[in-house]
Amino acid sequence: MKIAFLTPEYPHPKVNHAAGLGTSIGNLTKALVRHGHAVYVFVYGQKQTEDFVEEGIHFYLITDKDFAFAKWYNYRKYIQNEVQNIISQEQIQLLEVPDWTGISAFMKFSVPVVMRFHGSDTYFCHLEQRSQKLKNKWFETLAVRGAQAYIAPTNFAGELSKMLFNIKNKPIKTIHYGLQLEGFTNTHPEMYTPYSILYLGTLIRKKGVLELPEIFKKVRQEYPQATLKLIGSDASDIQTGNHSTWSLLKEGFSEEDLNDVHYLGKLPYDAIQNHIQDAQACVFPTYAETLGMVTIEAMAMQKPVVNSNIGWAKELMEDGQSGYLVHPKDHGVYAEKIKALFNSKSKCLEMGKAARAYVEDHFDMEKQVTKNVEFYKKLIKP
Structure with a gap:
C-alpha cells in the first residue's frame, strides 16, 4: 500500500x-x-x-x-x-x-x-x-x-x-x-536511585503538574529524602495567563521541598530513557489525554507507575497489578501509592515486570x- x-x-x-x-x-x-x-x-x-x-x-x-x-x-x-x-x-x-x-x-x-x-x-x-x-x-x-x-x-x-x-x-x-519494544529495555530494573520520583511530559495544567507540590509534600512527611525530577517543555498557563507553568509550579512547593525538586527541561530521547531507568517510580497525574505515550514508555522499561484514573487511563494498566490508578486531586491517596512503592523494593520490581508484560500484550x-x-x-x- x-x-x-x-x-x-x-x-x-x-x-x-x-x-x-x-x-x-x-x-x-x-x-x-x-x-x-x-x-x-x-x-x-x-x-x-x-x-x-x-x-x-x-x-x-x-x-x-x-x-x-x-x-x-x-x-x-x-x-x-x-x-x-x-x-x-x-x-x-x-x-x-x-x-x-x-x-x-x-x-x-x-x-x-x-x-x-x-x-x-x-x-x-x-x-x-x-x-x-x-x-x-x-x-x-x-x-x-x-x-x-x-x-x-x-x-x-x-x-x-x-x-x-x-x-x-x-x-x-x-x-x-x-511501541517498538526493543527500543525500550531495562536489563537491570533492580538498579535505581531510591526514593526518586520522575514526571515526564509538558509542564502544563492539563497534565496535572500543579497537583505535584501537595503530593510531594505528603510523600516527604514520611520520606524526607524523596526527590522529584521533572522532564519536558515548559508551557504558558491558559487559566492565569502566566507565560510559564514551571514558575507557577515552583510557587506551590515549600522552600525545603523545592530543594529536592529538579526541573531538567526538554531532553533528547536517549537521555530521557536514562532518567526513566534511574527513577524508582514514575508519576502521571494528568487530567486530559487520549492515551499517554510517556506512560507506556515508562511501563515498557519496567517502571512502577502511578497514573491518573480518568477514562482513557483505565485502558493502560490493571490497577494494583501493572500500575496504580488514582485521581489527581486525591493527593493523600496518590502519595500513599508512591510511599507503598518506596516501602517495598520487591513491590517495585513485581509491578514493573507486570507493567512490561501488559505493554507487550497491548502496545x-x-x-x-x-x-x-x-x-x-x-x-x-x-
Whole structure:
C-alpha cells in the first residue's frame, strides 16, 4: 500500500516540534515501512519547504505561509494543493489526518481520508471543563465531517469524540498506539536511585503538574529524602495567563521541598530513557489525554507507575497489578501509592515486570501495525 500522513509534528531534527502526537506517528510510519508499505509524511507549519527520503519514508516539509487575508482558509487550501499533487504523482491510496485544530477542514482529496483522534481541542476542552473558541470547534467539526473513517487510541477517546462531534454511520476503530519494544529495555530494573520520583511530559495544567507540590509534600512527611525530577517543555498557563507553568509550579512547593525538586527541561530521547531507568517510580497525574505515550514508555522499561484514573487511563494498566490508578486531586491517596512503592523494593520490581508484560500484550507495535493495515485496506478503493 501507499499511505500518507498529514501532521504538525514528527520526531526528526529537521522538523520544528515533536511531542506525543508526532512520536506515535513516527512509531507507526517506521513500522509500516518495515512491513513493506510505502509511506509519505507531510509536515505543515515548517520553517522551510523541503522533501527528502530517510529510512524508507518520503518526507515533505510544508513551509508556514502568511496570507494577507483569511490565513485560516488559504493556508489550508495551500496545504491541500501541495499534498494532492504528491497523491496524484505517487498514486497514494489513503491519507491519514489528525483531529487537532481541524487542519483538514475545507480540504478535498482524491483518496479516502481517515482521521486519528490524537486529541482535539474540543476533546481537551470537554475534559478540562473549559470554554472553547467557536472557530476552533467549527474547524474541527468540519474536519471530522470530511473524514470517511476514524481511529482512536483508546475506546474512551473514540466514544467521547463520537459524542462530541455527533458521528453517525461511519466506522470508528480503536487501535492503541504502539511501541517498538526493543527500543525500550531495562536489563537491570533492580538498579535505581531510591526514593526518586520522575514526571515526564509538558509542564502544563492539563497534565496535572500543579497537583505535584501537595503530593510531594505528603510523600516527604514520611520520606524526607524523596526527590522529584521533572522532564519536558515548559508551557504558558491558559487559566492565569502566566507565560510559564514551571514558575507557577515552583510557587506551590515549600522552600525545603523545592530543594529536592529538579526541573531538567526538554531532553533528547536517549537521555530521557536514562532518567526513566534511574527513577524508582514514575508519576502521571494528568487530567486530559487520549492515551499517554510517556506512560507506556515508562511501563515498557519496567517502571512502577502511578497514573491518573480518568477514562482513557483505565485502558493502560490493571490497577494494583501493572500500575496504580488514582485521581489527581486525591493527593493523600496518590502519595500513599508512591510511599507503598518506596516501602517495598520487591513491590517495585513485581509491578514493573507486570507493567512490561501488559505493554507487550497491548502496545507492541508489531501487533498494532497489522491492525492499522487491516483497517486501511477496508477503506482503500479497489
